[in-house]
Amino acid sequence: MSEKIYVGADIGGTAIKVGICNENGDLLHTFEGPTETEQGTDRILSNIAGYARHIVSESPYSWEQVAGLGVGIAGFIDIPKGFMKFSPNLPLTNVPLKDYLEAALNKKVRINNDANVAALGEAWGGAGRGVGSCVVYTLGTGVGGGIVVDGRLIEGFTGMGGELGHISIVPDLEAIQCGCGKMGCLETVSSATGIIRMAKDAVERGDRTSLTAIEKLTAKDVFDAAKSGDEAAQRIVSRAAFYLGKSLAAVSVIINPQRFILGGGVSAAGEFLFAQVREVFRKYAQDRAQEGVDIVAAELGNNAGVVGAAGLLLHA
Amino acid sequence: MSEKIYVGADIGGTAIKVGICNENGDLLHTFEGPTETEQGTDRILSNIAGYARHIVSESPYSWEQVAGLGVGIAGFIDIPKGFMKFSPNLPLTNVPLKDYLEAALNKKVRINNDANVAALGEAWGGAGRGVGSCVVYTLGTGVGGGIVVDGRLIEGFTGMGGELGHISIVPDLEAIQCGCGKMGCLETVSSATGIIRMAKDAVERGDRTSLTAIEKLTAKDVFDAAKSGDEAAQRIVSRAAFYLGKSLAAVSVIINPQRFILGGGVSAAGEFLFAQVREVFRKYAQDRAQEGVDIVAAELGNNAGVVGAAGLLLHA
Numbered sequence: 001m002s003e004k005i006y007v008g009a010d011i012g013g014t015a016i017k018v019g020i021c022n023e024n025g026d027l028l029h030t031f032e033g034p035t036e037t038e039q040g041t042d043r044i045l046s047n048i049a050g051y052a053r054h055i056v057s058e059s060p061y062s063w064e065q066v067a068g069l070g071v072g073i074a075g076f077i078d079i080p081k082g083f084m085k086f087s088p089n090l091p092l093t094n095v096p097l098k099d100y101l102e103a104a105l106n107k108k109v110r111i112n113n114d115a116n117v118a119a120l121g122e123a124w125g126g127a128g129r130g131v132g133s134c135v136v137y138t139l140g141t142g143v144g145g146g147i148v149v150d151g152r153l154i155e156g157f158t159g160m161g162g163e164l165g166h167i168s169i170v171p172d173l174e175a176i177q178c179g180c181g182k183m184g185c186l187e188t189v190s191s192a193t194g195i196i197r198m199a200k201d202a203v204e205r206g207d208r209t210s211l212t213a214i215e216k217l218t219a220k221d222v223f224d225a226a227k228s229g230d231e232a233a234q235r236i237v238s239r240a241a242f243y244l245g246k247s248l249a250a251v252s253v254i255i256n257p258q259r260f261i262l263g264g265g266v267s268a269a270g271e272f273l274f275a276q277v278r279e280v281f282r283k284y285a286q287d288r289a290q291e292g293v294d295i296v297a298a299e300l301g302n303n304a305g306v307v308g309a310a311g312l313l314l315h316a
Numbered sequence: 317m318s319e320k321i322y323v324g325a326d327i328g329g330t331a332i333k334v335g336i337c338n339e340n341g342d343l344l345h346t347f348e349g350p351t352e353t354e355q356g357t358d359r360i361l362s363n364i365a366g367y368a369r370h371i372v373s374e375s376p377y378s379w380e381q382v383a384g385l386g387v388g389i390a391g392f393i394d395i396p397k398g399f400m401k402f403s404p405n406l407p408l409t410n411v412p413l414k415d416y417l418e419a420a421l422n423k424k425v426r427i428n429n430d431a432n433v434a435a436l437g438e439a440w441g442g443a444g445r446g447v448g449s450c451v452v453y454t455l456g457t458g459v460g461g462g463i464v465v466d467g468r469l470i471e472g473f474t475g476m477g478g479e480l481g482h483i484s485i486v487p488d489l490e491a492i493q494c495g496c497g498k499m500g501c502l503e504t505v506s507s508a509t510g511i512i513r514m515a516k517d518a519v520e521r522g523d524r525t526s527l528t529a530i531e532k533l534t535a536k537d538v539f540d541a542a543k544s545g546d547e548a549a550q551r552i553v554s555r556a557a558f559y560l561g562k563s564l565a566a567v568s569v570i571i572n573p574q575r576f577i578l579g580g581g582v583s584a585a586g587e588f589l590f591a592q593v594r595e596v597f598r599k600y601a602q603d604r605a606q607e608g609v610d611i612v613a614a615e616l617g618n619n620a621g622v623v624g625a626a627g628l629l630l631h632a
Contacts, residue, residue: 133473147570149470156572157449160605163569168562168600171487180602246484253479254463254570256472284484286496289476 004067005059007052008121008309010114011044011073013037013089018051019306020059023314025125027300027307031055041091049104068108069101070312072117072305079155082111110312114305116153116162119146120315121308122261126300133257136298137164137244139266142179143187147255151315154255165191167247190244192219192266198236207232223269240266241273245280252281252289263298270297320383321375323368324437324625326430327360327389329353329405334367335622336375339630341441343616343623347371357407365420384424385417386628388433388621395471398427426628430621432469432478435462436631437624438577442616449573452614453480453560455582458495459503463571467631470571481507483563506560508535508582514552523548539585556582557589561596568597568605579614586613 003022010017012035019030033051036043052069056062075087082098101109112120119136123146128134132151138144143165147154154161165187166180175184176197188194199222203212209232210225211217225233248260260281267273278295285293300307319338326333328351335346349367352359368385372378391403398414417425428436435452439462444450448467454460459481463470470477481503482496491500492513504510515538519528525548526541527533541549564576576597583589594611601609616623 149465154465154571156605157574157609158572158604158607160569160572160602163572163602163605166569166602166605167566169566182600182602184600185602250483250485250566251570253476253482254567255470256474256476256479258473284498284500286476286479286482286498286501288474289472289479289482291474293473 003065005056005061005065006067006310006313007056007069008306008311009048009052009069009071010117010305010309011035011048011071011090016047016051017306018055019303019310020055020061021125021307021310025129025307025311027125027303029055029059030303030306031058035090037090041095044090044092045095045097045100046104049101052105066107068110068313069105070117070309071097071101071109071111072114072309073097073111074114077111077113077159079112079159082109084111108313112153112155112309112312113159115144116146116155117308117312118144118263118304119162119308120148120153120311121300121304121306122263122298123148124151124311124315125307126304127261127296127298128259131259133255134259134261135162135164135248135251135255135257136261136263138264138298139190139192139244139262140264141191141193143191144264147257148315149255149257153315164247164251167250169243169247169250186243186247190240190266195219195222195236195240195266198239199233202232202236209233219266220268223272227272237269237273238276241276242280245277246284248277248281248295249284252285252293256289258293260293260295261298262295263301263304267297319381321372321377321381322383322626322629323372323385324622324627325364325368325385325387326433326621326625327351327364327387327406332363332367333618333622334371335619335626336371336377337441337623337626341445341623341627343441343619345371345375346619346622347374351406353406357411360406360408361411361413361416362420365417368421382423384426384629385421386426386428386433386625387413387417388428388430388625389413390430393427393429393475395428395475398425400427424629428469428471428625428628429475431460432462432471433624433628434460434579434620435478435624436464436469436627437616437620437622438579438614439464440467440627440631441623442620443577443612443614444575447575449571450575450577451478451480451564451567451571451573452577452579454580454614455507455560455578456580457507457509459507460580463573464631465571465573469631480563480567483566485559485563485566502559502563506556506582511535511538511552511556511582514555515549518548518552525549535582536584539588543588553585553589554592557592558596561593562600564593564597564611565600568601568609572605574609576609576611577614578611579617579620583613
């Protein structure tokens with residue numbers, strides 16, 4: 001029992017999920033406890049450390065086997081220092097998170113942002129297992145992403161590496177402004193929010209569509225309608241898939257990864273979406289940049305965060 | 317005199333240029349000899365090895381100080397093996413270039429393609445000196461490129477990393493087919509070839525422009541006309557700068573490099589072009605991805621190849 005184990009923590013506004021991985025990225029145990037955000041900074045910090053100790057104590061592993069703790073968290077982070085500059089949903093402004101946790105646990109600690117961490121999780125222990133370079137898209141409320149090249153995350157100079165949702169890809173003539181302030185970001189068309197917006201536009205325009213009858217539209221409603229033959233819904237899905245596929249083609253001549261992994265709620269549309277994305281990718285990506293390249297679904301779901309956090313110890 | 321030196325070789329169809337760099341990427345000596353392509357494979361190989369020995373013998377350094385030889389060459393290369401699969405302009409099909417040179421010189425040898433090598437040269441010893449992550453565009457007959465992250469080249473799964481000229485960025489409605497077979501590649505508008513094509517189109521369309529009077533149009537003619545106030549020429553330059561700037565914005569949220577370096581013949585247009593590219597970049601790149609990021613001119617010109625080749629010993 002002297003093998004090393006890697007502990008990951010995925011910090012959310014209401015819950016902290018911790019997990020134990022082996023060196024292959026297999027998730028062996030998980031535990032979830034409340035973040036207790038309302039109790040303030042110190043409680044959050046002691047909860048992270050406490051849950052990490054707890055999950056190891058209730059596992060068959062000893063504390064000596066712990067190689068370290070990796071943490072995935074939303075916010076602006078000085079990654080090398082593990083310093084939280086700001087968190088959108090937690091009272092962690094200017095908090096030396098890495099220093100605190102290293103002192104509390106007496107183990108090596110690595111911090112990174114949640115989107116990068118989830119991408120690393122998929123690349124290491126999920127759909128990218130055994131593949132050296134992967135680009136992961138998370139198609140949810142927004143479009144997030146992460147890039148792993150030769151097993152290492154591309155952080156970027158100001159931490160903006162892999163911000164795939166903000167590739168400005170919709171031409172000006174049909175672009176709208178993104179939440180980030182710029183025009184034509186991928187996120188404006190290929191996120192759940194973008195798909196719902198296009199559906200509402202179609203309804204308001206008076207397009208003949210079954211979506212008119214639905215009160216609180218979701219992206220799933222749009223996919224379901226499209227699969228049932230609703231032409232307005234099909235046009236919306238085509239548009240989401242078109243710009244997503246074009247962005248993959250662009251990434252393929254910049255990074256030239258071996259595998260694209262699509263996750264998040266929108267990717268649940270499955271083969272109906274994937275087939276369209278692959279077709280656009282094949283059309284626009286240079287032939288040599290698509291040789292042997294595949295586009296697959298994410299596998300870890302909500303566990304990608306803890307697995308990737310644990311993986312920070314080996315890959316960052 | 318025990319410091320290490322790094323020898324680089326830039327293999328062209330008519331000449332082989334070799335150079336000696338120190339560990340800082342300073343180019344200390346260069347030598348150029350004929351490739352003698354017409355003499356066949358063996359002669360080319362022995363010339364590369366011979367010129368490498370020659371430049372060291374005529375320098376103040378000893379052969380013992382040579383850390384190795386790096387080679388930049390156009391073609392399809394199995395980079396880890398240093399195996400030439402095919403060269404567009406030399407009889408080097410299925411040639412184990414690295415193995416041959418390592419045996420001939422008894423030194424470590426690294427091979428990479430000329431575009432990546434030139435980018436590494438600029439990043440290491442040119443305009444990217446001291447900057448960890450750089451993206452280099454070479455705006456010539458085509459648009460080439462190379463990406464250096466944390467001092468290492470992004471090769472890509474099939475060697476297509478940094479093929480920036482083939483980002484499909486021109487919308488379908490106004491796109492033309494690229495030499496690579498795909499539609500709307502950056503190269504179709506932002507290379508010298510693309511600029512000349514747009515100028516010829518303007519002349520043929522009957523646009524009122526001073527370019528009509530020029531017999532054998534060059535990209536420089538178009539820039540000169542634009543600088544003198546020719547509106548048709550200005551529209552062409554704006555278009556070349558627009559898509560180039562948009563591609564930089566895309567790269568900034570994928571790689572998020574600290575510096576963009578623009579080289580090649582088209583970049584000789586200088587500030588007139590750079591100012592427009594910067595404006596487009598500022599408009600489309602997410603704010604945090606442009607913080608502290610600059611767009612500068614390449615510095616090494618034709619020496620980028622030998623410097624980058626020498627740099628392969630330290631960076632690949």
